[in-house]
Amino acid sequence: MENFEDMFAVPKSTTDGALTVTQLNEYIKAKIDADGFLSRVMVKGEISNFTNHYKTGHFYFTVKDEGSLIKAVMFRSAASKLNFVPENGMKVLVRGRVSAFVRDGQYQLYCDGMEPDGIGALYFAFEQLKKKLAAEGLFDEARKKPLPKIPTRIGVITSPTGAAIRDIINILGRRFPYAKVILYPALVQGAEAAPSLIAGMQYFNAQRNVDVIIIGRGGGSIEDLWAFNSEELARTVAASAIPTISAVGHETDFTICDFVADRRAPTPSAAAELAVPETHELMHKIDNIIGRMSLLISKRIEGGRQILNFYSTQGVFAHPERMFEERKMQLLMLGQRLDGAVGNKLIQERHRLSERTAKLEALSPLGILSRGYSVATNESGKVIASVADAKEGEHFSLRLRDGTMQATVDSLVRNGE
Numbered sequence: 001m002e003n004f005e006d007m008f009a010v011p012k013s014t015t016d017g018a019l020t021v022t023q024l025n026e027y028i029k030a031k032i033d034a035d036g037f038l039s040r041v042m043v044k045g046e047i048s049n050f051t052n053h054y055k056t057g058h059f060y061f062t063v064k065d066e067g068s069l070i071k072a073v074m075f076r077s078a079a080s081k082l083n084f085v086p087e088n089g090m091k092v093l094v095r096g097r098v099s100a101f102v103r104d105g106q107y108q109l110y111c112d113g114m115e116p117d118g119i120g121a122l123y124f125a126f127e128q129l130k131k132k133l134a135a136e137g138l139f140d141e142a143r144k145k146p147l148p149k150i151p152t153r154i155g156v157i158t159s160p161t162g163a164a165i166r167d168i169i170n171i172l173g174r175r176f177p178y179a180k181v182i183l184y185p186a187l188v189q190g191a192e193a194a195p196s197l198i199a200g201m202q203y204f205n206a207q208r209n210v211d212v213i214i215i216g217r218g219g220g221s222i223e224d225l226w227a228f229n230s231e232e233l234a235r236t237v238a239a240s241a242i243p244t245i246s247a248v249g250h251e252t253d254f255t256i257c258d259f260v261a262d263r264r265a266p267t268p269s270a271a272a273e274l275a276v277p278e279t280h281e282l283m284h285k286i287d288n289i290i291g292r293m294s295l296l297i298s299k300r301i302e303g304g305r306q307i308l309n310f311y312s313t314q315g316v317f318a319h320p321e322r323m324f325e326e327r328k329m330q331l332l333m334l335g336q337r338l339d340g341a342v343g344n345k346l347i348q349e350r351h352r353l354s355e356r357t358a359k360l361e362a363l364s365p366l367g368i369l370s371r372g373y374s375v376a377t378n379e380s381g382k383v384i385a386s387v388a389d390a391k392e393g394e395h396f397s398l399r400l401r402d403g404t405m406q407a408t409v410d411s412l413v414r415n416g417e
Helices: 004-008 021-033 121-136 163-175 193-207 231-238 256-260 268-275 279-312 321-363 365-370
Strands: 041-053 058-064 069-074 091-101 106-116 153-158 180-185 212-217 244-248 375-378 395-399 404-408
Touching (some): 021 091, 041 069, 069 091, 106 121, 121 256, 153 163, 153 193, 153 268, 163 180, 163 268, 193 212, 193 231, 212 268, 231 256, 244 256, 244 268
Parallel strands (some): 069 106, 153 180, 153 212, 212 244
Antiparallel strands (some): 041 058, 375 395
16 A cells, blocks of 8 residues: 555544545545456356336446356446347346446446347347337237238339339339339438338328338348338338338348238339239239129029019910909999998088088077067167167067068067066
């Protein structure tokens, strides 16, 4: 501990130069940091106690083997560059430096790089995302849409200068020249490729100007094809309302995009063949359909003709006059029923009329007159119902059963006088 007091400026005290805990830990940290070997190490082990601190983006974990362990931390700046998410039990190779954490008095490994031990980081990230999306059901056949039988507009998302678009146009022109090709030029490699491909999917789904979409590129290494392993692209393809064919790489190359698309083609040329029918084959099918329809129509007509011939020799079709005879009998029966109904109705009405006539006659003043009564009216025709309605010397008329008499009031005598 030569020059120790100068390093930490330990004050003289009655404790004969005793160190504080902080001073001791700082000294140990300085020793470790001064060791060139510990400033850049690669450690092989298994991850345990892994914690992803989502708020800060830091990873905290332990690296262990059969005999020992060391605490480790990977700060956000390094963690954000990983293509996979570490997991407990994963065997890894980590790069970094060893230093001490003064507060806790522990040394630990500060990691700035990590990769799976025995497997490439990209391949591990691919398998990790594949497992995740499969668990969500994005690869299920039940959710995939069927391709249109005869599409007339084909959307293609790929590089405008690559071999893929040339192959697609050639195949479509040969198999089904009636289809229109709409190209969305996109990047297919590099950091900006995934957003470019996503923009293409969003464009066609927003415009709804195509019947089917082909998204892809030619083959390449896993690094070249990595844009098609983007989780955001996979979710965009899975959510597409337009059927999508993924055509990425050669026959042995698979990407996440292949698994979520409605159909997967091993090459762009194969995707074009899947997208449209072959013209001659289609015409042959149409001819077969027309032939079958003609045959069915002929059979239907012949069947109808046989039925018509059968019924034309039966019943009223053979003897139409019988139909009129039956109708004549029905009319006669209806006429008889109508005559009977009318006669009954007349009898009923006559009876009702007689009853009402008798009632009217019973109430008629003329009927009363016929029994010897009379009605007196003054010169204005008003009925004289009381002696108060007449005056002495006044002329009046007296209506009898068979005529009228003219008379003069000689005197007026009231009842009781």
